[in-house]
Amino acid sequence: GQNIDQPTEMTATEGAIVQINCTYQTSGFNGLFWYQQHAGEAPTFLSYNVLDGLEEKGRFSSFLSRSKGYSYLLLKELQMKDSASYLCAVRVGTDSWGKLQFGAGTQVVVTP
Amino acid sequence: NAGVTQTPKFQVLKTGQSMTLQCAQDMNHEYMSWYRQDPGMGLRLIHYSVGAGITDQGEVPNGYNVSRSTTEDFPLRLLSAAPSQTSVYFCASRDGTRAEAFFGQGTRLTVV
Numbered sequence: 354g355q356n357i358d359q360p361t362e363m364t365a366t367e368g369a370i371v372q373i374n375c376t377y378q379t380s381g382f383n384g385l386f387w388y389q390q391h392a393g394e395a396p397t398f399l400s401y402n403v404l405d406g407l408e409e410k411g412r413f414s415s416f417l418s419r420s421k422g423y424s425y426l427l428l429k430e431l432q433m434k435d436s437a438s439y440l441c442a443v444r445v446g447t448d449s450w451g452k453l454q455f456g457a458g459t460q461v462v463v464t465p
Numbered sequence: 466n467a468g469v470t471q472t473p474k475f476q477v478l479k480t481g482q483s484m485t486l487q488c489a490q491d492m493n494h495e496y497m498s499w500y501r502q503d504p505g506m507g508l509r510l511i512h513y514s515v516g517a518g519i520t521d522q523g524e525v526p527n528g529y530n531v532s533r534s535t536t537e538d539f540p541l542r543l544l545s546a547a548p549s550q551t552s553v554y555f556c557a558s559r560d561g562t563r564a565e566a567f568f569g570q571g572t573r574l575t576v577v
Contacts, residue, residue: 357507384564386564386565394570394571395555395568395569395570395571396555396568397568398565398566398567401564401565403564440507440508442507442508444564452510452513452523453498453508453510453566454507454510455500455507455509456507457505457506457507458507
């Protein structure tokens with residue numbers, strides 16, 4: 354089976370940096386995704402890692418270590434609009450489609 | 466370009482009633498899927514399809530049916546609603562050339 358763990362909640366101040374960790378134990382790993390979900394809305398895609406290393410996209414960066422089953426999402430220069438749930442998801446499967454397995458999400462609260 | 470459209474946005478059912486949640490996408494994506502999201506739990510895959518005429522079960526398929534007669538539409542049927550099916554349902558689609566999935570706005574279903 355699959356096991357994806359991430360913290361339930363994190364609080365940070367506007368302008369600060371927050372790092373959300375995600376650990377996973379899966380078979381057939383085929384990529385790791387981060388999604389952002391504001392309350393009452395649909396998840397929206399943030400980043401995708403399939404090889405080890407850091408992917409940077411503006412204020413957001415995502416890191417993957419496949420050997421450690423570990424990823425993190427780094428949010429820099431936090432803004433109030435970054436208050437949301439951040440979902441770690443692992444794609445499993447050897448075919449070109451795979452299936453997404455989601456963690457329970459990390460609620461990030463940004464305070465003034 | 467509407468993306469992924471789900472209807473209805475809200476629905477209340479009585480136990481034992483049946484209904485169909487609609488999902489349509491206009492991006493010509495081959496892969497479509499249905500998830501349910503419950504408090505404290507990640508998105509869980511119900512059913513998915515890799516093309517017209519092809520469907521398969523996800524993690525939690527019991528009590529739900531799907532069909533895929535066209536590329537655009539992927540309806541989810543609840544055969545006999547139960548209170549345990551109270552949840553928020555998301556439809557998602559993606560194509561084979563990009564990793565990210567696009568989600569609909571969700572259907573909030575309450576079974577009483």
